[in-house]
Amino acid sequence: MARIGNKTERQNQILKDLEQKGDMTLQEIVSTYGCSEATARRDLEELELSGLIVRTIGGGAKYLRPEQVREVPFREKQQALYHEKMAIARTAASLVHEGDVIGLTGGTTTYLIARELKHHRNITVVTNAVNIAMELSDNEGIQVVLTGGVLRNKSYELCGPLAEQTVKAVNIHTMFMGIDGFTGDGVSTYSELEANIARMLMQRADRTVAVFDHTKIGRSSLFNVAGLSELHGCITDGPMPASLAKALADSHAALHLAELG
Incomplete structure (x- = not known):
């Protein structure tokens, strides 16, 4: 031109x-x-x-296509679907055992998982989210590993080369990953930086479980994080369309439906 x-x-x-x-x-x-x-x-x-x-x-x-999820600041979405996210958090925490090394990306659902994990003892939590690290900081039964990196003020996540360098040195048993979109093509998020650090955390984890409320189902965000075949499980409050449930089953990923108390 x-x-x-x-x-x-x-x-x-x-x-x-x-x-x-x-x-x-x-x-x-x-x-x-x-x-x-x-x-x-x-x-x-x-x-x-x-x-x-x-x-x-x-x-x-x-x-930015209209159907793609916009990034909502943590403070703005913190109280949205609180009971649903708490049910997801309780379900996730029930999968954690003494001696586990748990990974948590940033997000309102993973933040609530961190709060539920405060009832556990002798576990290690690896996270790139400053607010999650602070939430766990007063619990002597939990060792917290916080990555370095550049702070994204909308999500409180640390990203970039410094964060990635820390992640390369850790081994994680189970990673709970917050996402912005869940479709048959996989899971996605709004930030490219957060997508990159999530992929690296997945590489260091024995298994990855995506955690998300029902509003993320059937929606895609800007940057793909992983395909369904790369997940070991999902925790949501549902309902899950039959086509997506089948896609998960075909990918050998477990589907956990959280029950509202």
Whole structure:
């Protein structure tokens, strides 16, 4: 494509191409529109403010489709579906035994799992979420391993190279992973950084159990974390559509339906 000198025309074309392609790297944008990297970055920064795209690692961008789950700050969603999430948390905690090493990603459901784990003794919890580590910090029966990294203020999760370096050194028995979307294609989340650290935690875990309330079922978020075949189980309050339940069974992943007390 020839160089587009007018900023508005260039940004409109970038947005149109992103909608068609789904995502583009920074270098693709530079070469396609004949602009400098600095100009491309400024264009993407301004387009991101519109809420129609999200920046990706490496400087590129991904188009935000209407059906994709938006990122909701922890404080905003903390009280939503509280009883359902508590039921999920109790079910997850029932799978934990003395001597276990448990992994917890960030999220409102995993935060409640951490609260339930305070009733356990002689376990270790590995997490990249600052609020989860603080919740467990006063329990002498639980050893807490908190990764380093850059704090994402919407989720309280630590991400990036420092977090990933810590994860490489640990071994986890069971990881409970909070997610934003659950479909036949797998589990997904809004943040690319959180998706990356979740994948690394999965690699260090003997088994991974996705935990999510019923509003996540049938919805996809921006970044894929894992396929259903990579999960060992799911805990939700349901109901689970027959097609998704079958997909889980075909992937040999256990389905735990939490019962509301």
